[in-house]
Amino acid sequence: MPACLIVSPAEASASVPTADRLHVVDPALPQVSVTDLGVTRGDGIFEVLGVVDGHPQAVDAHLRRLAVSAAMLDLPALDLDAFRAAIHQVVAAFDEPHREYSVKIIVTRGIEGSGVATAWVLAFKSADDYAVERQTGVSVVLLERGYPHDIASRAPWLLAGAKTLSYAVNKAVLREAARRGAQDVVFTSSDGYVLEGPSASLIVKHGRHIWTPSTSQGILRGTTQAAAFEFFADAGYATSEVLLRIDQLWDADALWLTSSGRMLVPVRELDGRPITVDRELTDAGNAALLARTR
Template sequence: MVLGDGDVVVFLEAGRAAVSRARETQAPAHGEPVPLTEAAVNVADLALTRGDGVFESIAVIDGRFIALDEHLDRLAHSAALLDLPEPDTAAFEAAARAGVAAHPAARSSAPDTELLVKLLYSRGIEGADTPTGWVQVLTGPDHSRAREHGIAVVTLDRGYRHDVARTSPWLLQGAKTLSYAVNKAALREAERRDADDVIFVSSDGIVLEGPTSSVIVRHGELFRTPRSDLGILAGTTQAAVFRTLAGLGFETADAVLTEAELGTADAIWLCSSGRLVAPVRRLDGEAVPVDAELTSTLLRGAFGV
């Protein structure tokens, strides 16, 4: 992502207490937006030194937040998995809206303006016992080519069994943490294999998710996505797509999908807050059918794109 000139950051007074203190003091529940190039985080913050925190990324299209409530709920869920204090989601929402309002793109007349809002919630400065939170409002990259023409994907072994969330909850599978080094390493491996993205599979051959996306697989009239109890994130974008598919009369299901079933799919999509819906055109070097018309219908129906 190339940072835009108008990108901004809004720092919360505290990740948890901003709104409650504001009600007592009549102070604003969030700080003033500052240019991203001028924003600073304490170098002792555990978000920086240990990746000890969680985050969410939310698409904003023509001023509309996509699945804002679902992202706020998922932020709280991730925080609970890390034993972080419960985040003040109302404060995060207020800061996000203030940041979007301050971004130049929000005042643009272009109907296809897309922003990416990131909510970041950290355990805070080591020893202070006070969480920190901030919101970034970034200029969204152009994903039109990926949405229209599709992406090349490789499967990679995640190194865990599909039931790891149940057997080893301390590994934090299913939490959207700031520790993204592994996900970024997987994307670099995809690039080395002449691909755009990754679908993780478990060590026992079960389809999981992408580093930054959810997976949808089609067989005939049935559309399935991996179950969230497999130690993966519940997909907010995927859920919006499933609602649209159901409205079109298709059958949808959360399921346990094998790697073999992935290879026989009639179509595959990766869903994320950035790209929204991107069809897979190549999987491990093999061509996958791309239904451009249905993809376009899903983008319009679920997100108004």
Template sequence: MSASALALFTFDSAGSATGYRLVDPAQPALTVTELAATRGDGVFETVGLHEGHPIKAARHFERFAQSVRMLDLPAQDWTIWDAALHEVAAALDLDPSSEGWVKMVLSRGIEGGTTPTGWAYATASASTASVRADGLRVVLLDRGYRHDIAQTAPWLLQGAKTISYAVNRSAYREAARRDADDVVFVSSDGYLLEGPTSTLVLRTGMTLRTTRTDAGILAGTTQAELFEWAAGNGYETTYELLTPADLAAADAAWLVSSVRLAAPIRAVDGTPKPVDAALTASFTAHLHSLAG
């Protein structure tokens, strides 16, 4: 047992994983010519853990496979990745109240090579309970793309979960400069998109709303689970083209993701927003129930 765990994958000549081995996460594991490091050429998924168990891994593998296809990476045997996910999660020394996550990465491999590189890294994380209780202050930032960028320029890979995260990290620094915690991106033609690492969900009355997945955003695994729960608990759910005015008028709003789960938005560009604590608690309980 340890505070982190790492599995490295082996691949066949077609680039599909054939197995994995656990290695010491404190020792070097990648070469300096690895394209994940030098080009950001790869995809990943991060799966949250509750009481040491992955939360709804199946949805993550569906999205992982989609990202793999979008980057023309080799198709994978996801049963092997799933086994590694559960083994590194089980190797963590977590008490029942601790939180954690597993990040799975598939890159194009070493520069000039023909074999991909893959790994699954598990670690404990700081508790996100306070974020769910207190909420986030967000700012709206222009992403610089129209909302239809996925259709007009598919080579920009909008909607794939790539490891090229420099822009997302820059957005967080800009949020901090504006005395905020997080970001909601807005398209250049005025539509709400997503957070750097999250999906936007609004509540208007008894309707939960989120941005359409054809608007150049990543399909949210946590959002999808919450919408399934909501549909069985008296809520309508819609996928729309949303505007900043919709966010301002909404009764409540969240940024949802695999690690923080449902983090309520308590202010937008400095304007306070009501927090729906009861629904946030219901969201959290439902997501925790999916761990296994």
């Protein structure tokens, strides 16, 4: 399970050769300071990308989103080439026999008072069995996020739509889902719109249309959702980002949660009501997503 520290990850440090700033370290040993703002305040950002058959997927899309999150948090502009090199370095060093695993990128505001961001890239095998989920599907509950759908434009300081390290809420909602007998969650806005899962985008099939909730609502632009849209478009569906009201979910033909590593996981139950699983489309979509070599 290799990790790679990136010393001075800001673009301003790019004059020092990248290779001199990457250090492969043992993630079982302590590497981060107890005064790092990522630890003490959850002040930082992250990305998780999937690796299949040795190919890290959607690297450019993840790095673009990392840069967007960094800008939203007023972190320094990042040397994305150093991150790209670190991703390939941990993938090359990963020696466990898994067909699928994940790579996590972390950037924090750094040690308090230092003004220098901390960054590392880690390869790991997720504890979740995504291959099983793709077959069995998941039971999902709708939970209110507590904001209106236009929160991102009304209050950008709330950082809605940035992939921040502050995922305590995203984990708490999974425990609430478990208390309600479900495995996952789709957030809804306080004014009745459908948003995203705590770690996934939502895709909705309605006839020949494939929809995903609009990112104008302060939700993440899903890299897997974007790749899945390419699959659906090739299969002849009309794809679009939409404002989706909760009641529009009830006459959907199929629903999926998508995220890196997980790919297309069908929703088989929503708030206790059965949802049809489109087995053929799910399997074809997952085959296409798993076959990506970049």
